[in-house]
Amino acid sequence: MVYIPAGEFLMGSDKKEAKKSEKPVHNVYTDGFFMDKYLVTNAQFKEFVDANPQWRKPQPSKDHIDEIYHDGAYLEHWYENNFPRGKEEHPVTKVSWYAATAYAQWVGKRLPTEAEWEKAARGGLEGMQYPWGDTIDTTKANYLFHIGSTTPVGQYPPNRYGLYDMCGNVWEWCLDAYQTRFYVKSPSHNPFSDNISMENVIYYFKEINTPRVLRGGAWGVDPNGVRVAVRLKGQPEYTIQTFGFRCVMDIDKRSTD
Template identity: 40%
Template sequence: MRWIAGGEFTMGSLAFYPEEAPLARVKVAGFWIDETPVTNRQFAAFVAATGHVTVAEIAPDPKDYPGMLPGMDRAGSLVFRKSAVPVGTDDPSRWWEFSFGADWRHPHGPDSSLDGLEDHPVVHIAWSDAAAYARWAGKDLPTEAEWEFAARGGLEGKDYAWGDELAPGGAMMANYWQGLFPFANTLADGWERTSPVRTYPANGYGLYDMIANVWEWTQDWWQENRKKGSDCCVVANPRGGKLKESFDPAQPQVRIGRKVIKGGSHLCAENYCQRYRPAARHPEMIDTSTSHIGFRCVKRG
């Protein structure tokens, strides 16, 4: 882990997506944070020690999901599938497939394995899985403010964790999608999916993969716009909304909370989801696991 001394920073952005507003001066106390996302190797040690079974490995109960389609009560998770032809980016079902048998041990589907992926970030992790690992390790999940402060690496007001240019001098600074998403990936960074941790340069705090590779869970319940503090004051480690406020208004029948995820992933592209930035944020239902969401932990005090 790396010690982050804490301090003040401007949280949020006005330049990209509305949910990143408003700007707010925020302060966080010092904390320790994992140098990298939790890897498959580390998660395997946790499972071996505890017998933990992830959400993706448990068949959903139809009673918990009214209207579930027949045959969907089987264990699995969402796996990215590149489209065969160029498609619009308005419908995620064009590139996400619910794959029966996909889980952290089988990241690309039931016939895949972790061979050669031991030092890649673990994926197909629901929020409760990340929280369980953190408890076992004597740690916690970061707040959104802690995560963003750490991701900025001491750079104030910059778009990216390394400055204001996405690929300075053509250098790939993180594992994101190059080309036309979700059809054509030029692989300028060398990776179609996840990459081993520490593949790209560390930020100013010595942290790796804060940006892209995999999205990372935080503690905070989602709220569409973060609340702005008083103009006279700096807000201390602000927290998100409440469980009932985090429900997806587009799915009023679904009463499952959403947490904030940060950092973007290898599926973020210039033509879709430019969220490979410290200020970027996105809601994710706590029961959902995918092939591009992982996590890292903090320890306070």
Template identity: 50%
Template sequence: MKTYTNFIIIICIAVLLLSGMDGCQNEEDPVAFVKASPADGSTIQTDTEIIVTFDGTPTGLNVKGGKFSLTGVNATITGPFTEGTLTLALTWADSATVLTYTVAAPEPEKPDIPPAPEDMVLIPAGEFQIGSNDAEARNNEQPVRTVYVDAFYMDETEVTNVQFKEFLLENPSWQKGRIEARFHDGDYLKHWNGNNYPNGKGNHPVRYVSWYAAMAYSEWTGKRLPTEAEWERAARGGLAGKKYPNGNMITPRDANYDKNVGDTTPVGRYPANGYGLYDMVGNVWEWCLDEYDEDFYFTFPRNGVARNPLSGANSIEWIMDNFTNVNRSSAHVYRGGSWYQGEPYARVAYRNASSPTNTGFRVGIGFRCVKDVTR
């Protein structure tokens, strides 16, 4: 009987022990944070979704710093978030954690711009500082102001003798000997023999061209001359505050200037600037569309932005439609220096001007064309 009693006691103790173990096994482990995607410390956009994963379903989850939804073991945190530092404080019944992100500005949508036409490059829309505060700066280069220009295409090189001859053969009224006297100064295509350019210089820039003739050529090609602001933006090649197209120094390896060669050189011989344009300074001066205004930059906003400025007319379209009627006494801008002039004239901010009949005296004026971007 005693043995039976002891057996019963042992069975009861075992049952109690087993019950206790089951009770322990039924207690839930605390829910812990596993990971976040994107990872803590990442840079995200204002509309990024952040997925936080736990090793179980968190009870009483709260997120300070963003809206959230909970599905099983995953919490999805959404914005929109404010640019700058984002701190997310997560608390739940078992624990807490803090996540920190850097919220970047939204990436701007890239405009749908067609590829540049053959032998042209795209100059992107944007702002730049026009003018100069250098010690060499002239009064007409000041004050420095902020200018915005729309995107446009520009010829990679200056217009060559070969290209200009094609124009002359199709437009006899602009040939040497036939051009109206009111459109030039007597030195038009000075070095040409009739419709023939100098031997061996087909790929050299055409020079001794008046503004009127440059306008006629650009219209024939379906292009136009650049505004002064467009020209300077293009010449700077994306650099800010530099003297020359490729920096603050210029050498005979960079451009044809200061009589280092003694004449023009074939277009494209020297390194291109940051936009892929050749000979933006040196070789030949380049006509611009604008009428010259010595104080033009004073008309730009001091604390704002001048958008697509143009001097001498209300619109580009008006100039293109009426260029043959432009008064020959109204000086027009040309830029970039030439093979003849020295360093100060090769600065991207240097401004020069003359009558639209001028063809360039001793050195000759040339040009290159631009084309509006159409979407």
């Protein structure tokens, strides 16, 4: 994991490409935290479902994920309980927010808030469109169908914090509820969007039914859609081929492990 230092940053975008949901640009403080250097891979997620059969792909006469926690395409390209061979180090996809949250709990972590995610993605740079600056090309990220599928994690250069694939490859689930105009009224200190506390969202995650935030863009998204400020809305049961995730850990938890 990579340490993301406590401090302030400018969240959102006022560029001409920015959508209403990205405005206004506002100052945000987050506590320090640790973030996974890489997206969660197929190999890592297989360890989780092997240990937790209630989160396996639906299979006749076997323990498997409850139908209310996915939209029917969960782990669609897996065969029984095996991920696609040769793609062990590709990011896991077609996982719902529920499954991502369950995985995070299993490894003693959690999903990032979208403020944490954007701070980490910016890598200490202010006002830039991408994790490294204001321009993008296919040597820096997997986007715009130039590969046509996911790529192994860590294949493109990291940002200044040492994080890989913060732009493109797959969209990343965040913990927050999606609110289009959240930035208009969001707190400046460790903001989190939901009607209940972050702790309760984590504890009662199986009861959540409101849209969640996704960040980062994906392999089939255009340059405008992989900007660090872009926010995507997704129902928590969605299992899409461009949806994946990574985890974070609070400092106090890391220090006791």
